[in-house]
Amino acid sequence: MIALTWNIILALIWVSLSGHFTAINLFIGFVLGYLILAYALRDLPAFANYAGKGPRFVRFVGFFIKELVKSNLRVAHDVLTRTHHMRPAVIAFPLIAQSDGEITILANLISLTPGTLSLDVSSDRKVLYIHVMYFDDEEEVHASIRYMETRMLEVLR
Numbered sequence: 549m550i551a552l553t554w555n556i557i558l559a560l561i562w563v564s565l566s567g568h569f570t571a572i573n574l575f576i577g578f579v580l581g582y583l584i585l586a587y588a589l590r591d592l593p594a595f596a597n598y599a600g601k602g603p604r605f606v607r608f609v610g611f612f613i614k615e616l617v618k619s620n621l622r623v624a625h626d627v628l629t630r631t632h633h634m635r636p637a638v639i640a641f642p643l644i645a646q647s648d649g650e651i652t653i654l655a656n657l658i659s660l661t662p663g664t665l666s667l668d669v670s671s672d673r674k675v676l677y678i679h680v681m682y683f684d685d686e687e688e689v690h691a692s693i694r695y696m697e698t699r700m701l702e703v704l705r
Contacts, residue, residue, distance in 0.1 A: 551598040555581040604703050611699055616661060622682065623662040637683035638667065641676045641693055650704055651676065654697055664693075 555578060562577025563569050586599035626633055645651045651673060655666035663681035670677075680689055 550594045551585055555585055555598075557581075558584060601703060608699050608703050612657065612696075615696070619662045619664075634681055635683045636679065636681055638677060638679050639683070639686070639689060641678055641690065643669075643674055643676055644694075644697055645701060646673070648673075650701065653704070654700055657696060657700060658693065 558581030559574055559577035562580060563574050566573055566577075582598075582602055585595055586602070589595040590599055643651060643654075645654050651669055655669070655676060658664050658666045658676075658678055665679040667677040667679055669675070678693070683689060
């Protein structure tokens with residue numbers, strides 16, 4: 549997390565030195581800061597894994613967009629056709645994520661995907677309760693959410 553903080557600071561320094569506060573200029577500063585931190589400081593323990601986070605983040609965004617499109621198409625098909633294939637259910641999903649931030653990000657990713665909604669987290673933060681619109685196969689639903697969780701944790705940890 550310290551590397552990300554330094555990356556944001558470097559991006560803000562870039563914007564202030566260039567004199568143009570635009571989203572594109574901030575993005576350029578962030579990319580330049582990432583390159584500086586990923587390669588110049590890779591021998592320091594706090595920055596050792598930072599070089600791999602950028603490509604993992606881009607792959608995760610691509611994966612999530614693909615899942616988002618698939619879910620949207622499935623819900624749209626169900627809405628537009630006469631027969632409904634919905635089998636709603638509430639499931640208890642055991643979590644690998646441990647921190648409040650990881651659980652919050654996973655719950656938001658699940659809620660953003662059409663057909664699923666995060667409802668609650670158990671008091672011991674080990675189970676996430678999810679409303680699923682298409683509960684055809686319990687193992688398939690758990691496997692797809694687990695895959696999203698592990699991909700998300702690869703980026704965050």
